[in-house]
Amino acid sequence: MMKVVEPGLLSSIQDNGRRGHQESGMIISGVMDIFSMRIANHLVGNAEDEAVLEITLTGPTIEFQEDQLIAICGADFSATIDDKPAPLWRPVVVKEGSTLHMKFSKVGCRGVIAVGGGFDVPKVLGSKSTYLRAKIGGYEGRGLEKEDILSIGERSSRSQEIFEKVDQTPIDWSVSGAYTNHIYNRSVMRVIPGKQYDDFTKDSRACFFEQDYKISKRSDRMGFRLDGENLECGLNGDMLSEGVAFGTVQVPADGQPIILLADRQTLGGYPKIGQVASVDLPALIQKKPGEAISFEEISIQEAQQLFKQREKEWQELKRMIEMKLEGLDG
């Protein structure tokens, strides 16, 4: 079990999302940084889509009431365990009675904490993800609060094996920055033109790909509002609501784009100028309010080739992690 001493700004339990019920108006939710979730889970021997604790801008302080195997991935919150720097991107055993403390994120905006065995919360419609607005899933349907006690599931044999190895011989490697940097260090988001792209004025289309846009303070898990040049669409208000996706860039009547994220509604009624490629979503969601991004046009085929490449890298990384854990690599 873990006790929440300080919850941080917004810490919520999220997995890969609640799929299959969008036709009933149920949003998907799920973790913002899927890339971090998969690596963190793999490092502690969980299934890739096991629920993790997603933390935002300011991390939590957590007291461990039993020994646990954890991995912290994503943004750097200057984490410490009993006042000693806690390593990121690697499996760590935290002893009973220890305290994990996290501060304001130095680089990036969101992190995840995976625990061997996963968070023991009930699945709601097939998912442990927290849907904050409807108070569904996760830990009592909400973000963590002081004094919450989190139960941890039983470790799988794989997870137990890693736990014992790491507990006996502390490890000195992490998932390399060489691997994560090229994913996160991007401010140019590659975008596939959206369904209503051609309905935007010629100037607006050019502007969208030429100007910088700043992430507004009025941004959350539902979407990033952007501040920049106004975009004009000929459809103006004359559109039927239709399906949207993670990364959809839609433009309401005020001309300022919104990028839809994990807690997006199932349907949207604003014209879609584009769609951020899946491979660039981890970089996007790590941006803090005030940071600038720009957009670069790619085709659907290019986006899917990039996705294939990323999956290939992921399989290689998994093999490397396994080799390290087996100790084959010294």
Place this chain on the structure above:
Amino acid sequence: MNVTYHPLGDQAVLIHFRQEVSSEVLAEVQCLKNEIQQEQPDWLYEAVPAYASLAVHYDLTKLLHKEDPYQYVVSFLKEKAVNVNQDAGFEQRTVKIPVCYGGELGPDLEEVAQHAGVSADEVIKRHQNGDYTVYMLGFAPGFPYIGGLDPSIAAPRKDNPRTAIPAGSVGIAGKQTGVYSIETPGGWQIIGRTPEKLFDLNREESFLLRAGDRIEFYAITDKEFEEWQT
């Protein structure tokens, strides 16, 4: 079936039908959705219907061996669109929804009546006589977009939205009527409340309504409302 296909990012296809809100297009969307879901390919996450579109979300990790995953999915969908037997139609249920009109449960009934220039009783009568169809669900879990309101009792949204409208509230906004499925802020004119739950996680079928359903509202008394709840 006259539809067009568009990428909705790299993990979904958006199918566009004739852009209108009509029972014909609703039937087309539903028939194609059923046809697609029948086969359940392992890469299919879900098909999300709206007024005149269908968003087909797919798991790209399951299609990595395809040369062009997007074209592969589109070809699959085109084949389904050819096979659809529209004459067979789709299963259209009729769901009866009890409503306790007016009073504390329907605080805006009088305002709607004044706007329509008729009595409150007449609004209640006309609201029950509508020919209602659920076109889609969205906005909140189980929240239906219902067409078929008698236009004579259409009413503008409230100037100041309420911060919390209880689940089950039946409202009018413009030419639409709807039922709140969860407590949420909102600007609809609330004319009554149903004791029926549109969204209930404790029920095997969590969502009462589906796109394509026909709805019949019928009036119940305060007493019946109380009894229903216990």
